[in-house]
Amino acid sequence: MKKIVGAAVAVSLVVVIGMVAGVTAMFFQFTPGASSSAESSNPACTAGSAPALTVEADALPSIAGYTPEQLSAAAQIMKAGSELGLPERAQLIGLMTAMQESTLQNLSGGDRDSVGLFQQRPSQGWGTVEQLRDPSYAATAFFRGVDTSRSGHISGLVDIEGWESMSLTQAASAVQLPAEQYEGEYAKHESEARKLMSELAGVPVGQASGSLTDTNLGCSAPVNVAVGDLPTQEQLTQDSANVACPEGTTDLGAATGGYQGKRIPIRLCSITGTVCTGSDCRDGELGGIARGEVVVNSLVAPHLMKWLEAVRADGYNPQFSSSFRSWETQASFSGGNVARVGYSNHQMGAAIDISGLPGGYNRHNCAGFAADGSCKSNSLPWSSYHKHGVENGALFHDEEFWHLEWVITRAHERDVPFISAA
Template identity: 40%
Template sequence: MTAGPVAGLPRRRRWRGMLALGITTVLVALCCAGGVTALFLADPTTEDNALLLSSFGCGESGPVDANGNLPRIDPYGEAQVRNAAIIINVGAELSVPPKGWVIAVATAMQESALSNLPHLGANNDHDSVGLFQQRPSQGWGTPAQLRDPTYAARKFYEKLLTVKGWQQMPLTEAAQKVQVSAFPDAYAKHEPLATQIVNTLADGAARAAGTVSELRCAAGDEIAASGWTAPVGEGIVSGFRTAARPSHHGVDLGSGRGTPIRAAAAGRVLVSRCDADSAPPWSCDSDGSPSTPGCGWYVDMLHAGNIVTRYCHMVARPHVAVGEQVAAGQVIGLVGTSGRSSGPHLHFEVHINGDRSSRGAVDPVRFMRDVGAPLGAGT
C-alpha cells in the first residue's frame, strides 16, 4: 500500500485568547441531594482546562507532516496512520474546517480501515477502490487516481463542501450525503476514534472552532470539531462525587431559571419524562426541594460511541420526545428546579458504554474538556 506525498503545513499562529487561568473560589452548591452547601473548589473550568488545552492545543500548530515520523494509533499501523495524516492535511490545504477532517477520517475508517485498497476482485463492492471506496463508474475518477490518497481525499472534501449545512449535521449523516452507502448509520461508531486521530495528528484540532487560518478552542455555545458543546455556559457549583457528596454522579451548573439547555452532541433521545410523579404528592410541575425524589423533568440522550448524557431539573416538560434525533446544540429544555433540587440549575451527567446507571457515570468535567467543550467556559 502506498501513500502519496503531502507537504507539511506551516506552523499556525498560537491562539492569543486561550482560556484565562483561574483561582480557587468559594462556590455555593445548589444540591441535587441535600441543602445548600459551601464548597471550596479549584474552579475546573479555568486553570485545569487552560493547562490541559494549552498542553495539547486546539489545532493552532496545524497537522503533522504526513511524510514524517508518525505515532502508532491502535488498532492502526504506520501505513494507515499515514493515510489518516494525508486526509487531514488535504482538508487543511482546502481550508475545510476540522470537523470535516473528523468526518473524512471516520468515513475512511468505515470504508477501508484507512487502507488504500486495490480492486478486490470477487470480494469487491462493485468497482470501488481506495481509501473511500470511491467508484470510477460513478465519476469519482480513474482507478489509478482513486488509489492516490491525496486525490481521493480531495474528491471526498469537494463533495462534502457541496452538502448544505454539513457542519451542523451529525457525522454519520454528513458522511452518508457524500458516500450514499448501503449502510448509512455505519459511520457513527468511528466518530470517537476519528476524533482522537485528528487530535493526535493535528495538535488537538478536534477541540477547535473557527476557521483553518485562525483555529481556537471552542467556548460557550460553539460546537467543537469533535461535535460536542457545553449544555449551558454557566460554571460548576457542585462537583462529581466529591468527598461531601460521593453519590453525586454528575455536576451542577448554576444556570438561572429558564436558561436554554442544549444537547451536548448529536444523538437520539432515550428518556424524556418526569421521575417524581410516581411518588405523590410530588410533581415536576412545581419547584422541588432537598426532600423531593428524583431528577424532576429530565432527558437522557444516546450519542456516538455509546455515550449517554443526562439533563435534570428542567422547569417544564422537555422540548424533545423519546426516539427523536437531536442535533448538537439543539435546545432540549429549560433550566428549572424540579425534583431533588434546592434552586435552579442544570444537573449534567455523562455515562460510558451505554450504561445509564451510576456504574457507567464518569466525571463530566474531564470528559467534556477532553472533547473540546469545557464546562463553564462562558458564552
C-alpha cells in the first residue's frame, strides 16, 4: 500500500489544523459510565453502533477544501458501506483509510503496482487495474475482502475479528497492513472524516458521529485549541477526546478522565523516550497497552514535550513514578498523599510525578514555596523543572514538590489562567 504523507499536506484535505483526532477507541475496560452530553438530542449518544449514513452520490454539496473528484470518492465509499449493511463506524474507517492512502484521489499509480483510492495491488489479488480504479469496487473490496483463485480470500474489514471494538486506526491497519511506522497515520484523519461524512449526509456533526465510539464520546463539542497555544484551565477540564496526539507520541486512544468528581472524555498519548516506573505506567494499566512511558492527555502532551526538551537541554533527564491513572487505579491507592477518586489531576492525564528529587515524598514536606505557590525542593534539577514548567503552562502542586501539573491545584487562587503560551 502506498503511504502518501507529504502529498496529503500538499492537497488541501485536512482543513482543521491540530484538531484531527486520533484513535477513537478501543475504550479500554476501565471506561464504564463515560460521560455523555446532557444537551445532546442525538439518540446515537445513548444507543449502540449507528446504522450507516445515507448519501446521494448524484447530488453532492460543494464543500470547501475538496474537489468534486474527492467528494465523489468519499460518497462512493460511504455508499458502498451502506449497501453492504455496515454501520456508520465502518464508513468512517473506510473514509479515513482512503484519506491517508490517496487523499481521496483515484490514483493511477503508487508504491509498486498500487492503484486507486485504497492503493490496492493487482499483484496481490485485489483485482485488475480497471477494477481497482472503480471507486465502488475498491471500497467494496476494502470492506468485504476479495476471493481469489490463486491465494484464497483476501481479508477486508468485516473479516477482521473484533474490528468493531478496535480503535479506528487499528482496524484500518488490519486491512491495509502498512509498514509499522505508518500504522498510526490513519488516526490523524478521523476528525475531518467525521465532518465530511456529516456534510455529505446532510446531518449535524453530532448525529453523524455521536455513536462512533463504544461509549458516548462525540456527543459533545471538542475543545478548540490552536496548535502551539496553551489551553486555558477551563479547556483542560473539558472533553478533549477529539484532540490528536502530537508527533513523537503513541496515541493510546480515548479514555475517561476525572475532574471534580466528574468523568471527562480525554485522549491519551504515551511520550516516546520517557521512563515511568510506577504501577500506572506499566502494562497492567490501560488494558495492557501502557508502555512504561509517561502517559498524558493530548492537550498536555505537546507542552510536556517542550518542557522535557528544555530540562534536558539544562542537563537533566528526569524519570517518573506516575502519570495518567484510571478511576480503578486511583481507587486502589491509599495513603495521605492520594486524592480521592475523581479529584486527582493524574486522572485527567494532566499530572506527572518526578522521581529522584531530594527530600521525603510526603505532602507538606516543602523546602519553602515559589512565588506561584509551588512546593519547592532545594535542588538545581527542581529549579530547572519549575522554571520550564512555568514557561510551558505547568506548576508544581502546592503541597507536593514532585508533582508537576497542567490542571493546576487551586488555579484561581494561584492566579494561573494560562490563556496563551508564555
